[in-house]
Amino acid sequence: MLIAIGLGLVALILVELVLRVERVLVWMAIAAFFTAALAPAVDWVQRRMPRCKRTLATLLVFVLILLVFGGLLAVFAVPLAREGTQLANQLPAMVADARAGRGPLGGLLDRTHALDYLQQNQERIKQFAMGLGTPALNLLRGLATGVVAALTIFVLSFLAVLQAPKLVEGTLALLPPASAGRWRAVGRECVRTVTGYVTGNLIISVVCGLLTYLVLKIFGVPFAGLIALFVGIADLIPLVGATLGAIVAALAAFIHSVPAGIAIVVFFVVYQQVENHVLQPIVFARTVKLNPLTVIVAILLATELAGILGALLAIPVAGIIQVVLKDVWRHRRERAPVESAPVESVTVESTPGQTSTRPSTSDERAEGERFST
Known part of the structure; x- marks a missing residue:
């Protein structure tokens, strides 16, 4: 009973500790991901420049x-x-045109009766604007936390990549020599999995940026290259990046013309389905060596469990689990024939009139075969 109570208390303490340092653990997980992705690049530089x-x-x-x-x-x-x-130089003229109902913005406001609505609800709009102070403060706090998180992850990744060989060798030194060699090979495969995920993600983002540029260029949307570059970079962010890029591209297209905006929205709706269900499974099946069905299931489960962080780590974690399971299965298959081999026994005369049996060795079996021959 005392042991059960003690284990329960230890479990509660561990859970409370994890909840208190949850943010730091998330930063460490992201830093570990970048460490596994960047360590091969550092190793490549050292191989190219031995000194x-x-x-x-x-x-x-x-x-x-x-x-x-x-x-x-x-x-x-x-x-x-x-x-x-x-825009700052043209803003006064644009405001005057909008009030007079001229220009594209003025025509839009006139058709939607937005000016009449603003004039009739000035007090309500003023109260709403005064209440935006708290969300703005929360936004600034979130930005400050994001900057601190980015700097912390950068420093942790730098130190982890720098100390990676010592950490690996120190950990493997605690294991038996046979197990150390085995886990070294498993670790290399895990690092290749993370590197393959990063490569596949970059390929998908390049495809997304190029297709976005072509569609924007076809409909004559200005700054097509800049918008496509933003969409490609945003597509690197799991779960919300593609949606963010689509919103920016659609807004730019609607400002240019309504047909262009509708076409961009349709394009992104179709492309998102193709990317999520066709492009990602195919690319990650090549780079991470994962089954397309496993890719989709891993993304869905990890996103549901851990949100953006889960979407970021879903495919690498699934690839690492696959590498470990393959190694365990291979190891068990190699040991199975040895464990299942039949054991022969020989009769040994210990004392006159008494006999005993024990497993025979290979030399004794060979000697027996020569004697019988």
Whole structure:
């Protein structure tokens, strides 16, 4: 009874500890994912430059990643700043045209009677605007938490990639030599699974960006390249990224023209179905070596259980489980013939008049065969 009570208390303490540090555990899980994805790149740099130390190779890889992200931000920031300046200069004229019912915005407001609604509900709109302070504060807090999380994950990933060989060797040193070699091979296969997932995700995002660019270009939507680049990057975010990119592209298309907006909405509805049920299973079946049905089931279950984080880790975790199960099955099949082999026995005379039996060895069986011959 005391043991049962003690185990129950330990379980409660562990659950409470996990709930208290849930955010940190999530950051560590994401950092572990990026570590498994980036460690092969650092190893490749070290193989190409044998004199390069682990610290320098890790620094080069992470600096390259920062440069890529900085370049993408510059690609977005420069056109947005230019267009924002033009919009600020044209805003007074646009407002005057809208009030007079001129221009596309004025015609839209006139057809929907939006100006009459605004004039009749000025007090209600003012109260609604005053109540936006708390959501705005929560949004700022969320942004600050996101920045802290990104920096923490970056530092954890950098340190984990830097110390990866020592961590692996130290862990394997605790195991017997035979088991250490086996688990080293399993670990390599798991890392290949994560790398394959990242590669497959990049391929899908490139396909999404290219198709979006073609559709936007066909309907003459301005800034088609910039919007397609945003859609491709957003598609890397699991669960919500594709929807976010579709919303931005559809808004830009509706501003250009209503038919273009309707066409973009139809395109994204169809493409999402094709990507979720055809493209993702096929690509991940090639890169992660997972059955298409397993890919769909893993994404659905993980998304339902853990949301965005589950969608991010669903396919790598499913691939790792598959690697471990294959290794266990292979190991059991290799041991099965040895364990099921019949054992012969020989009669040994221990004392005069008394005999005993024991398993015969291979040498004794060979000697017996030569004697009988």
